[in-house]
Amino acid sequence: MKQFLYLFRGGDEGYAQLSPEEMQNHMAKWNEWMIQISKTDEPVPGLPLNNEGKVVEKGGEIITDGPYPEGKEIVGGYVIVEANTLDEAVELSKGCPIFDFGGIVEVREAVDM
Amino acid sequence: MSQKPVNQLVDHFFRNEFGKAVTLLTSKFGIQYLEIAEDAVQEALGKAMQNWGFGKIPDNPSGWIIRVAQNKIIDYLRRQQKVFYATQVPDQAYHEQITSDEQFNDEMIKMIFACCNPKLSADYQIILTLKILGGLSIREIASALLKKEETIAKSYTRAKKQFQKENLQLELPEDEAINDRLLMVLKTIYLLFNEGYKSTEGEQLIRRDLCEEAMRLNQLLLENASTNNEWSRSLMALMHFQVARFDSRVDEYGLAISLTDQDRSKWDQRHITFGNRYLTTIENGIKNTYFIQAAISGIHCAAKTWEDTNWTYILMLYNHLYALRPNPVVALNRIYPFAMVHGAEAALTELNKLKTESSLLSNHLLAATEAELHQQLGDLQEAIKLTEKAIDLAKNEKDKIFLSHKCEQLKKAMIL
Numbered sequence: 182m183k184q185f186l187y188l189f190r191g192g193d194e195g196y197a198q199l200s201p202e203e204m205q206n207h208m209a210k211w212n213e214w215m216i217q218i219s220k221t222d223e224p225v226p227g228l229p230l231n232n233e234g235k236v237v238e239k240g241g242e243i244i245t246d247g248p249y250p251e252g253k254e255i256v257g258g259y260v261i262v263e264a265n266t267l268d269e270a271v272e273l274s275k276g277c278p279i280f281d282f283g284g285i286v287e288v289r290e291a292v293d294m
Numbered sequence: 295m296s297q298k299p300v301n302q303l304v305d306h307f308f309r310n311e312f313g314k315a316v317t318l319l320t321s322k323f324g325i326q327y328l329e330i331a332e333d334a335v336q337e338a339l340g341k342a343m344q345n346w347g348f349g350k351i352p353d354n355p356s357g358w359i360i361r362v363a364q365n366k367i368i369d370y371l372r373r374q375q376k377v378f379y380a381t382q383v384p385d386q387a388y389h390e391q392i393t394s395d396e397q398f399n400d401e402m403i404k405m406i407f408a409c410c411n412p413k414l415s416a417d418y419q420i421i422l423t424l425k426i427l428g429g430l431s432i433r434e435i436a437s438a439l440l441k442k443e444e445t446i447a448k449s450y451t452r453a454k455k456q457f458q459k460e461n462l463q464l465e466l467p468e469d470e471a472i473n474d475r476l477l478m479v480l481k482t483i484y485l486l487f488n489e490g491y492k493s494t495e496g497e498q499l500i501r502r503d504l505c506e507e508a509m510r511l512n513q514l515l516l517e518n519a520s521t522n523n524e525w526s527r528s529l530m531a532l533m534h535f536q537v538a539r540f541d542s543r544v545d546e547y548g549l550a551i552s553l554t555d556q557d558r559s560k561w562d563q564r565h566i567t568f569g570n571r572y573l574t575t576i577e578n579g580i581k582n583t584y585f586i587q588a589a590i591s592g593i594h595c596a597a598k599t600w601e602d603t604n605w606t607y608i609l610m611l612y613n614h615l616y617a618l619r620p621n622p623v624v625a626l627n628r629i630y631p632f633a634m635v636h637g638a639e640a641a642l643t644e645l646n647k648l649k650t651e652s653s654l655l656s657n658h659l660l661a662a663t664e665a666e667l668h669q670q671l672g673d674l675q676e677a678i679k680l681t682e683k684a685i686d687l688a689k690n691e692k693d694k695i696f697l698s699h700k701c702e703q704l705k706k707a708m709i710l
Contacts, residue, residue: 196340200431201308204343211347212300225351257344278347 185262185270187227187277188287190254195282210278218264219275229261257284261291300346303355308339310510312429314398315360317405321464323367325408328454332365332426338363402427402514403521404464407475410482413460418453419482420489425450428507438500439489466520476521480529480584483508487533491540495692496549502540509533527572528584530695534569538562550696554600566595586615605634622651629663638670658687662697669704678704 199207215224230254236247248255264270267290274286312335319331338359342351352358409422424430424438432450436443467475490504512530515521542560545551573592579585590611597603612628625648633641645664654660665680681701688694 199340199343200434201312201336201339202306202430202434203431204339205303205306205308208300208347212349215347215349218381220554229345229347229348258348260348 182263182265183293184291185198185264185267186289186291187260187262187270187274188256188289189258189277189279189283190256190287192257192282192284195284200238207278207281208240210281214276214278218262225260225262227258228288229258230256271293298351298353300349300351303346303351306354308342309429311356311359312336312339313405313427314356314402315363316403316426316429317464318360318398319363321366321401321404322364325462325464326458327367328426328457330370331363334363334366334370335359336517337366348470377559399514399517400466401464403518404466406479406511406514407466408462408464410479411462412475412478413462414456416482416485417449418456420486421446421450422453422457423482423486423511424504424507427511430503430507434500434503437497438504440493440496471628472520473477473523476523477525479515479521480512480525483512484529484533484584487536488513491536493692498544498548502537505533505537505540509537512522517699519554524576524578524704525582527575528579528582528708531569531572531576532584532588533570534565535588535595538565549699552696553594558598559668561595566592568651569595580614581618583615583618586611586618590615603634605631609635622648622654623657623659625651626654626657626659626663630666633667633670633701638667642667654700656687658689658693658697665700674704674708678708 196204198292207258212224215227219225232248234247236245238244246279262270262273264273269286270290274288277286279286315335315338316328316331319334320328323331340361341362342355346355370634389485405427406423408518409426411418414422424435425432430438432447433443435450436446439446466472485633487505487508490501490508492502509530512526512533515526516530538561539553539556540562541550542556542558565669569588569592573585573588576582579589590608593604593608593611609628609631612624612631616628617622626645629641629645629648632644642664645660648654648660661680661684665677665684668674668680669677678701679705681697685694685697685701690696
């Protein structure tokens with residue numbers, strides 16, 4: 182079994198249009214999906230990320246407000262998923278609710294040492 | 295912070311939280327910050343959605359949302375450089391403040407009174423109530439009220455302007471005035487309920503939400519000693535009885551089913567029990583229109599069949615209602631129970647007296663009731679003629695279909 186990192190990007194513009202009720206439904210969808218792609222009863226491990234952050238360069242000589250100027254590109258969170266192959270990991274990502282609002286999922290295989 | 299799984303969040307939590315948080319923050323920062331508070335709470339809920347979807351919610355989700363929204367308002371104020379002292383708002387103190395249910399209830403009731411202020415038109419009252427307290431979006435309100443989204447958006451903007459122009463404060467009227475104002479509030483709540491209940495058109499789920507929202511607001515009034523009285527309890531009883539029949543009053547094609555033909559086993563007994571429980575707390579209901587309507591509704595709910603209904607009691611209640619509200623529509627509604635008690639012949643005499651009311655002559659219900667009485671007397675030809683007249687007069691497409699259906703049945707009966 183290999184490990185894969187899903188990076189979630191975008192979707193925010195669509196989210197801003199949601200009513201409170203729709204937000205709660207969408208949140209429930211995320212949670213269901215994270216349990217569905219997990220090998221256990223718990224959601225896959227991962228964390229959401231705040232948009233605020235800093236980019237540190239040259240050992241701290243340059244510190245800029247980050248992460249990136251382009252809103253669409255900002256990583257909003259990540260999870261770690263177990264799968265046998267990259268194809269399987271991609272397959273599992275297809276149910277991600279982020280696609281409802283035009284966001285994207287980046288699937289990266291963790292190196293097996 | 296300890297956490298619990300996200301699926302433990304109660305239904306409509308976000309929607310209810312919206313109203314609660316907007317109310318508390320508006321009361322804290324001032325009515326002029328209503329819009330800012332709305333935006334801040336919307337953003338806070340968005341943040342909650344994105345974070346909590348990962349599986350865990352904070353121990354006090356309600357406090358979390360209010361705190362995040364409050365920080366957003368403070369950020370906004372700082373950016374505006376208007377209020378520097380806002381930075382000193384102690385997080386912890388406020389946290390304690392909001393955990394008191396009693397205080398939350400007080401603030402909500404003040405907001406209900408402000409939204410249902412008679413200085414605002416009934417339409418504005420409903421839209422403000424649904425948007426601010428109900429946490430419904432403009433799109434949802436439009437769908438629930440069967441209006442265009444644009445129309446609702448414009449009305450909401452105007453309603454808010456007037457809200458601020460009239461300088462409506464978040465405060466409860468003084469002792470003397472509170473009962474009168476409470477009646478106005480109850481009126482709006484019942485209007486809201488009826489908006490959800492009356493039509494079988496549109497998406498039923500969101501329409502039922504309107505009914506539930508009206509009941510939730512009434513429930514808040516019942517939790518406060520100064521607004522819990524025989525009127526607010528009677529209205530609650532009435533709404534319970536009516537909502538008990540919510541599903542059975544519509545067929546699979548979205549057409550209304552009359553009380554005569556409803557499947558009584560589908561009536562929600564829990565709501566009926568609640569309705570009865572509230573009714574028994576009313577000691578002096580004879581001048582209370584909500585009590586009388588609730589009692590009529592309660593008798594229908596208690597009857598095993600249409601024929602088994604206690605019509606004598608219903609007629610008596612209608613007589614009382616007419617004495618309080620001598621309007622033609624009440625008089626017309628009284629005809630049917632009158633016929634059940636005194637017979638169709640006598641009821642026709644009563645009905646003919648109403649024909650002097652010009653407002654009723656264009657009402658399809660007058661013709662439909664008259665048709666019903668002729669049917670009971672066995673004069674099918676006259677019944678068909680009057681039903682056709684009712685179809686012509688009916689303004690609503692669903693009413694037309696309902697009556698056409700009835701007309702066909704009468705014609706079939708003629709042939710037999």
